[in-house]
Amino acid sequence: MFESVQENPYPDSDVLGEGPDPHPLLEPVLPLLGRWHGRGRGEYPTLEKDFRYAQEVTFSHDGRPFLRYEARAWLIDDAGAPVRPAGREAGWWRVTPDASLEVVLAHPTGIVETYVGRASGTEFEIETKDVSLTPLAKEVTGTRRRYTVQEDGELTVVHDMAAVGQPLQHHLTTHLRRRA
Numbered sequence: 281m282f283e284s285v286q287e288n289p290y291p292d293s294d295v296l297g298e299g300p301d302p303h304p305l306l307e308p309v310l311p312l313l314g315r316w317h318g319r320g321r322g323e324y325p326t327l328e329k330d331f332r333y334a335q336e337v338t339f340s341h342d343g344r345p346f347l348r349y350e351a352r353a354w355l356i357d358d359a360g361a362p363v364r365p366a367g368r369e370a371g372w373w374r375v376t377p378d379a380s381l382e383v384v385l386a387h388p389t390g391i392v393e394t395y396v397g398r399a400s401g402t403e404f405e406i407e408t409k410d411v412s413l414t415p416l417a418k419e420v421t422g423t424r425r426r427y428t429v430q431e432d433g434e435l436t437v438v439h440d441m442a443a444v445g446q447p448l449q450h451h452l453t454t455h456l457r458r459r460a
């Protein structure tokens with residue numbers, strides 16, 4: 281027999297001061313908390329031309345020592361009008377007692393990445409430990425990301441990638457601001 285349950289009593293929060301208190305281990309990554317949006321530019325040597333995109337990124341928590349992460353992007357034209365949906369990813373940012381980062385990200389393109397990295401102040405650098413691919417996924421052998429919260433509040437994300445036979449190099453740079 282189906283027994284109904286109440287609303288989930290442990291909601292996620294992406295705003296400090298709302299919802300559960302952040303776990304003390306999350307202190308080094310609190311600058312990332314929030315709903316961000318902005319634009320970026322991408323390139324890769326195998327692509328005919330570079331491209332522009334808009335993106336929404338959310339870092340939230342439920343009181344435990346990890347962040348929930350989700351990002352959705354869509355390509356835009358030079359006037360900023362939407363062209364088509366693009367990269368989507370979701371995952372978890374774990375923080376260990378020595379403030380190192382362990383990140384797991386999954387992509388709808390059949391790619392799963394595990395990362396290790398460090399938080400230092402307002403800079404967060406992670407690089408892949410392993411990349412796992414489904415049979416139809418494009419070949420990605422490693423990636424590296426740097427998230428920097430600038431003094432003016434912008435979150436800049438630089439994403440380098442080794443893929444389709446190319447060595448590690450720039451794929452994406454995104455400039456984000458917290459949603460008001």
Ligand code: HEM
Binds near residue numbers: 354355
């Ligand atoms: C903001 C997020 C992203 C955007 C807007 C984006 C955009 C693009 C675009 C426009 C292309 C050209 C092919 C196409 O038109 O679909 C492409 C290719 C590619 N992207 Fe991304 N991408 C994003 C994130 C990622 C991530 C996170 C990865 C790896 C985990 C990745 C791996 C690749 C690979 C492997 C290719 C194929 C290159 C080739 O076959 O020559 N992308 N991306």
